[in-house]
Amino acid sequence: MVIKKQKLEKGNIMKFAHLSDTHLGYRQFGLNEREKDFYEVFELIIDKIIEENVDFVIHSGDLFETARPSPNALLTFQKGLLRLKGAGIPMFSIAGNHDSVMRKEAIPPQVLFKKWGLKVISPINTNYMFDDVFIAGLPYYPSSQSKNLKNKLAELSQKAANHEKSILVLHQGIDKYLSFQYELEIGDIPDNFDYYAFGHLHKYIEDDFGKGKLVYPGSIDIWRTNELPDYKKNGKGFVVVDLDGPKPAVKRVVVESPRAFIDKTISYDNLEDELRNIKSTINDFDKKPIISLNITNIDIDTTDVYEIIKKELGDYALMIRPKFQLIDEEVEELINKDTSLGPKELLVEGLKEFDDESISRLAIDLYDSLSKDDNEGSEKIISDYYDNHFAIEEEKDTQTTLEEGSQ
Template sequence: MKFAHLADTHLGYRQFGLYEREKDFYEVFEKIIDRIIEEKVDFVIHSGDLFDSSRPSPMALLTFQKGLIKLKNANIPIFAIAGNHDFAMRQGSIPPQVLFKKFGLKVISPINTNYMYEDVFIAGFPFHSSSQDKVLKNKLTELSKKAANHEKSILVLHQGIDKYFNLQYELEIGEVPDNFTYYAMGHLHNYINDDFGKGKLVYPGSSEVWKTSELDDFRKNGKGFVIVDLDSKKPSVERIKIDLPREFIDKTIDFENLDSEIGLIRNTIKDFDKKPIINLTINNVTSTNEAYELINEELDDLTLMVRPKFITPGEENIDLIIDKENALGPIEVLASRLESYDDEDITKFASDLYALLSKDKNEEAKQLIDEFYRQKFSAEEEED
């Protein structure tokens, strides 16, 4: 018996505000569905963040519906949970996945935490924030007890685990029950395939490049999904890489060689099927206007986006002093400033709020604030 495991497809995401990038995510999802059917799997598991928003666009909904119908026609059932992007951050919110129950989608939810596929026990629940850690741990204990009655079992979660995340996580590795056969994880966009307990713990990663920080892992492990075979004593996991619609190119050049280097880039990309996205670092810049003009003149018609970074001679000296490997990003700086509170809930709340506000998701930010204060202070009043 084998199944496909994917996660973090983020249908509807319009990266850099470009509709072309939104269509790229749809194209990759369609490729994945076609490849899953080719592999003749028994079933599919999607571990959350199917959509990028709790209110997906009509095109995002239609893209998933088409994929779901393809799977249904191939007699391949699909089990899914909701990730943090799939539902609004307020109590009682319903993820868009429920719209597709009549099309055959089997939603793993707080009401229906588990299913059986032949002799395989499939269980899980949607994303829980760190402020819900007690509920999360209690549910894991309950599912672990149920899994003990089955030889083959799959735990489906959309959570961060401390072993694989830096600061933002909801579970420590020791809090994850160790008696499942396979751990179908979502949330982390990089590919992880790890031994855990008696089985395998896998984050298949996002299906497309959701952030440019994912590029290193993408170049190492690709983007796609996994095929899991449960017939052996320990599950075997095969990585299936999917070709992305367009290329991301990183290039560092010196301002003195700008003309010739830009010419080489133009010659390289002129025959690409789709316009690439270029991250361009230019050292020793003495005239940003001159650099901008040349980049726009030579590359504008051949690229979807050029993201230039200009480094002047003075800035270069500063860069030599800063240890970039250990430099703190905004989330890490925020967390370090909140250490004095000694409260993981406050740190998680602040980082989640920053993430929403940085994307202009003001309504979701307000909902997060309301939920946090309702849970935090109502709990404190009960204790008093």
């Protein structure tokens, strides 16, 4: 902290780094190489943060892929945190949905690093001060607890009103940026903070909100292949925020993914030529790429097509993910429907048939919890739902009784 005070006395601008969704320990496609890629890009980001000479760092959730991180994931973060500490740069962090256990009194893995200087923002310690900057936030809240979340946000807003500069740190989805599965509507967010350090969305979003800026820095690497369009447009990385002036200035810092992702649509008519073209570009990469192929106009057995792809590219790619579209339009439509959406998206599509939004929210929250093998968290979600459901029904019955008694 002495370094920070000396820097400020010299008139340096107060600035900080904001990153999120590092998902340390994530093993994409079950590949050990992809787990190492996430560690590598995290280390590069720590390098960049130190180069930027920031005053502090904010991590807005999903530091780890699970609430029980592997030793390698824990060690990678510890090394990064100690490097920041050695540079005099403290870190503030909240738990996201991936590194949370949704049960009463459960603690996230972030608390393991408090003795190394990590400032954990929690329901118990909701806010800190860094010099004159008020830093407040909350860990991830599922939609079943949105009422509680909104009440706590109102409390933080009242506290922020007493400070000239303030930052709100959350790991939540917002209806403005998500068409489904959000926990907050944009109007639920207090408008008196200078900077809104959000996490949860893996794409980059920078928006004006209230008197300040609302930013999702996105994930640090490609967590799912549907992130490729945003990656090509905005890259992956973090942001550096300058708090000087009436509104924060946000600078995007891009860190290249350690591994290339190739995503191409190819007609079967030109299959072999296109595969050779892809192979000729692979020599430019340091690591074997992930290749996603959408093969159209197929009029033969897809097994034969796969064998052609494997023969041409099998030794040059870490993984090949083909998707086939047959000439038969009915078959093509079926394949597209089944493969263009992941399991979660298919669940959401199916739930659109139900008019009861609470049932849909329950199903999605349970899917998220069970996907992490969090049985205790799932039980808590179900318990909260039924407690709320029966409370509403009891209130209706009471109202009916009162109305009947008044007649």
